[in-house]
Amino acid sequence: MGLDRKAREGILGVKEEIHKRTSVSNAGFRQKMRIEVDMSDYVTKRVLPIEYEDGQWKPVAYLLKSLNKTERNYNIYNKKILAVIRDLEN
Numbered sequence: 059m060g061l062d063r064k065a066r067e068g069i070l071g072v073k074e075e076i077h078k079r080t081s082v083s084n085a086g087f088r089q090k091m092r093i094e095v096d097m098s099d100y101v102t103k104r105v106l107p108i109e110y111e112d113g114q115w116k117p118v119a120y121l122l123k124s125l126n127k128t129e130r131n132y133n134i135y136n137k138k139i140l141a142v143i144r145d146l147e148n
Contacts, residue, residue, distance in 0.1 A: 091118075095141045100125055102141040121145075 106119040
C-alpha cells in the first residue's frame with residue numbers, strides 16, 4: 059500500500075521538525091555558549107548548548123555521571139558543588 063503525495067509530504071515535515079528539535083548541533087567557535095549543570099539523587103548532568111542566529115539554544119554536548127554510594131548521601135548543597143566540580147574537571 060503506497061502513500062499519496064500529500065501523506066508523504068506530511069511525514070517528511072514531521073521528520074524534519076523532530077530532527078530540528080532533537081538533534082545535537084555542531085559547535086561554532088564564534089557562537090555564544092553556556093554550561094548548564096544539574097544533579098539528582100543519583101546522577102550529575104551537564105549540557106553544553108550554543109546560541110544560534112535565530113536565538114535558539116541547541117545542545118552540542120552532554121555529560122551524565124552516576125553518583126557512588128558515598129556521594130548519594132551528600133546533602134543537596136554538596137551535590138550541587140559536586141556537579142560544578144565535575145563540570146570543571148571535564
